[in-house]
Amino acid sequence: MIHAAAPAADPRNIRAVATIQAVGNAKAGEPVRFRGVAYTGGMLRVAGFESGVVIDLAGLQIPGSLPIATDHRSDLDARLGSATARVEDGALVIEGTIVPGTPSADRAIALMRAGGLSLSIGARPVKLERLRDGATINGQSFAGRPEVATESELVEVSAVGVGADRGATAIAAGATPTGGGADPVIAERERIANIDASFSGLAGDEAQGIRATAIKDGWTLERAQGEALQLLRASRPNVNGVRGASTGGVSPAEKLTAAALTLAGQDAEKLIGAGAASEGAGLGCNSALDLCAAALRMEGHTIPTSRSQMIEAAVSTTSLPIALAAGVEKVALDSFMNAAEPWRMFARKISLRNFKPTELVRLAASARFLELGGDGELKHAPIGEETGNIRLRTFGRIVGLDRRTIIDDDLQILNDIAGELGREGARTIGDIVNETLEAGVGTFWHTDNGNVMTGSGSALSVDAIAFAIALVRKQTDSSGRRIGLMPRFLAVGPDNEAFGRAVLNSLEVEVAEGEPRGNPVRGALELLVDPRIEGLQWYVFTDPRDACLAVGLLDGRESITLEQREPPAEKLGMQWRAFIDAAAALR
Structure with missing residues (x-):
């Protein structure tokens, strides 16, 4: 006998859960047929995908027949029937049959007829990508x-206990839905189309987030239209306001952000603008619980009397997590930009569009200008030559607020945590820069390139700095032509800081015979101190325009990024992923 065990479950497999109903009139013992919407095309919150996942139906491979099982089991007793999908x-529409005769199948049919069976659509991802902003x-x-x-590949369909995609429903084929309503497949398509129409013309993450929630959570058209109307009214300028006193165009989330910043002791006017700060002050939030109440009030919800229920609601x-995330980003950006990091002074910042290796190009030697001949013809020359490549990496952490923090009115995420996130983002880039400089020893920093000093003459001194300045000015391109670089910065570590200041600021220095002379390098360079530079190492850098080191940032974004994340089921609160996309390379 040969036993072939089933492969272990892949934690990154996608299981999109849908609820189906059966109200048909099949006779006892006969198979029960059903049809319906298995997946509405929205975002799914499933294990292995912290920020959610969307199955692109255009790339979904659908087999001719799908097994219907129980709880994704592969044994024969778990087999309930089969289905087809298109x-x-x-949307993903399924039609299938459940065959009675086993306890699992009979239970599934009974639940279908009672209006409460859920199916989990199992898909195996073949290619995953991060959704770009604005993509559809x-x-x-x-x-x-x-x-x-x-x-992705559609693998199987299983009967499970609880459904998650509340917009996906089905009924028994040929049956009349409970209450005599329309075909749920057609009704669901109409509901989604009407919700899309309600939010057409409303731009921004808030509007698109509410629209997606309305589709995913099965909102009625009336509720979705009410939310869209509130957003539309908020986006219109206040034409009746007094000039200078009105802040028309401030969104509900911006008001909450301003209120949260003020409550946390931050300068809301500086971080988000005078208009939003004024509107936020008008909310009258004196505690974190007041923020919760304001968010509920803005979205038309009833405010629970219990503090725990208020926080949970x-x-x-949509408004509160977005508002707090925006507040964290504002504070983090301010801290990031004010962090004292030496790399800002000498590195050239470049914008990278994706995570693929990107070539670094500089002007080629053969592109030098040539004298125009008598025929008046200009010669063709290559634009640049490759000097290496740079590739983005991602660094980050998860941060959040729990229920106890909100009750205690402690919005430290907008003070200590947000500020530290910004500073940590700048420090992370500094670490990458230092790693890149160290990795260049023996390759980029090489005597053949005329950019390294070794031996006893390399110790920091007036003569060593003067020699290094000369080396920078003598740098050439591949044809041997001098580039004309301008040395500007002297970068040292803590062990060389005091001596570096003395060398650059002293009016006079002593020669070997003990007679004083004027300091030839006084004021020639600006001192930078980086705690990452070990021992007595030091560097002379040019202006960023001619920098030998490039710092790459995704889309040129010079700050951390925050994305909302669903907290674990056992934790009540809010969580965000904080990360930065950056890279460095010598060129």
């Missing part, structure tokens, strides 16, 4: 940056 109007998948836009399964809104 993509229609941005399955005819929908999404807030944040969830992962997208651009290519508020963290489920």
